[in-house]
Amino acid sequence: MEKFTEFKNIVTDPYTYCHKYKEETGKKIVGYTCSYTPEEIIYAAGALPFRLFGTNEGIQRADIHLQTYCCSLIRGVLEEGLSGRLDFLGGVVFPHTCDTIQRLSDIWRLNIPKQFHIDLVLPVKLNTASARQYLIDILERFKKDLEHALGAKITDAALADAIKIYNQIRTLMMRIYTLRAQKPEMISGRDLHSIIKVAMIMDRQLFLKTLTQIVAQLENAPAGKIKAGTKKLVLTGGICSHPDIYDIIENAGGVVVWDDLCTGSRYFEGILDEKAPPLEAIAQRYLDRDICPAKHAGLTDRGDSLIQMVRKQTADGVIFMLLKFCDPHAFDYPYIKEMLDRENIPCMLLDMEEQLPAGGQLQTRFETFIQIL
Amino acid sequence: MKKQISEILKVIGIFLFGKFKKFTMRFKKSNTMKDIMMVYYSEAKSARLTGKKVAWITSGGPVEPLIAMDVIPVYPENHGAMIGASKMGTGLCETAENMGYSSDLCSYARADIACSTINGGPIGGLPKPDMLVCCNNICGTVLKWYEVQARYFNVPLFVLDTPFCHTGYSEETARYVRAQINEYISFIERACGRKFDYERVKKVGQLSFQGQQLWQKVLDTAAHKPAPLSAFDAFYHLALIVTLRGTPEVIDYYTALIAKMKDRIARGISAVPNEKYRLLWDNLPIWHRTRWLYDKFASHNACLVADTYTSAWCGTMKYIDENNFIDSMAEAYTRIYLNIGVDEMAKMVIAMIDKYDVDGFVLHSNRSCKPYSFGQLDIQRIVEKERGIPCLMIEADMVDERSFSESQISTRIDAFMEIIKERKK
């Protein structure tokens, strides 16, 4: 599909896209660091929300600010900020999640003064009435901060419109995931990964248009069957910045049918109530959605929902993708593994450093795992 | 049981006296640190027998409501410090790693999680909790750590969520935290099965405030040249303001300690003989090397006269209303040293540099503690720019000895001290 070519171009070179976008539309671009960013509000302000992915290569500037035991994701994001390559941004939004992102925000504010900087200090608890109220209050404040920073007014009508667009995008993303879980051969994991990434970069209206066409095509794709012996897997972790992984898994005889990634299902899961007051609707989605391990809801929420996910997709196993130095995920791993063990759901742990282990070696590890399923 | 308690007392005694006696002054009176801590831990350990409840609480957590309800607060972080000081950290950390916890996680958390399952460590493990109170004003680690323990012990967990104050304290935050104080009180009422004692908490709040004032005064004595106490002494005496904040013991102890310090000043006794150079320490102590570091710096006639860590327990007094503790504690607990932006931390560091008139700044880049350590490089640069004093960053871990390279750190301290000496000539 030539649509994928367009998407792939954007994913490989998002900055060129952004520069062009700015030139053509005159709109501002707002960077953000995590899936708890209320993109709807940014969109309603007439700006383009742009997720910062960072880089794995040529890190120099970030090392002056972050010690060696900081996760590569944040190091990479800071490097991009310091390098000037993100100068096209009007500003950056930092939702509060883990200790590392928290300090990234400070370091950014002190060292990259050219752009506006907004902290969105979300509650850590997502399961109490007072936390819900605080979340709504803080979204209200964010809206004001953003209006101020962008010199724009965010009307309720614009918010309602944004919510509609995002609901449509999320519904379609859910649909693609569902279709693909049934007929994985219709689209490769790598292409699916590009779609998600593009969803966080591209002009959302144009993205929605293309996405609608892609889904229509996929709906009509002939019903295929999963190749005999292919094992269905669920991927869990933070963000996946290694699209190669999908190819390697597929070559090893597996296929990822669902995920619990911040750059995966957690990004699009949950539809907003279009009848509720907009900010309440946005808050409610965060409260209902599967949580990031840096947040607190219950004691076994993540384990429970992972097991449910595996059951629903009739998956054969789980792959934990843990980024080195990522505390929230590392703390959850032992208990979730124990829960999976109790349910006889096999899992494997993939410790991720900046670079993936050499392709062949990784494929062998996946093969070994897939063979036991 | 009696035998068990006396065993525990012995171990605590060995810990408290064995590790620290060389560089801490001893008291003739009976209210020594050793006695107080022995009574404290043995009371906590025998809570099952005396029918008292035990709450595990984070070091920066609001303990006063617990004390007002006769709940015994126990501090896994203080326990972690004891584990580190008795050099049992590495073993326990390894146990946690075998349980699946990454070696990059906070070593207090690793050691404690491991210790709970084997009752190991210097005092044979902590008494089992009836409830857990986690305040995330110090880090996100404690949230995950307490979740682990809540699953393990199957006891109720209260999370006091204190939103991070990057650039200030917002109205929204004030409302949210204040609302949670009420939720916290209800939580304690449920756990204790009786109504909260609002009268008593006033008294406890006052004692807590006075304790903090006195602790600040203890630390203030180091502004004198030569300093009668060093940061290493402060690391030791800190135990009380952490664990017994809100009780009269703290008042008596620190009052006596201040008198002692004044006496030392009067008699010209200093923490480091021949103090010539004064240094400021940043981050947690390296518990397993306090003695070594003290000696190392003392060999250069250098004294670590102050530190950012122990002063965190009296750093937010300006937000406390002594006569309205419950209302004001929301802000005081939210705006503590680790819950503020890097630039505000740098300001406080600079204020300490001036107050204690130090010649250099030593930063412990602590692999365990990301919120304390990330941003340090910026603080270092700000200090260099604003005050122009030499700074030294050493990478280590407060409990896990495997991250400590003695020869390398020794060489770097020597080189750093050479620069300081050169400048002071």
Ligand code: SF4
């Ligand atoms: S949650 Fe983990 S991966 Fe994400 S920024 Fe924090 S430490 Fe890094």
Ligand code: SF4
């Ligand atoms: S050492 Fe740091 S990470 Fe560990 S519990 Fe203390 S504040 Fe949290």
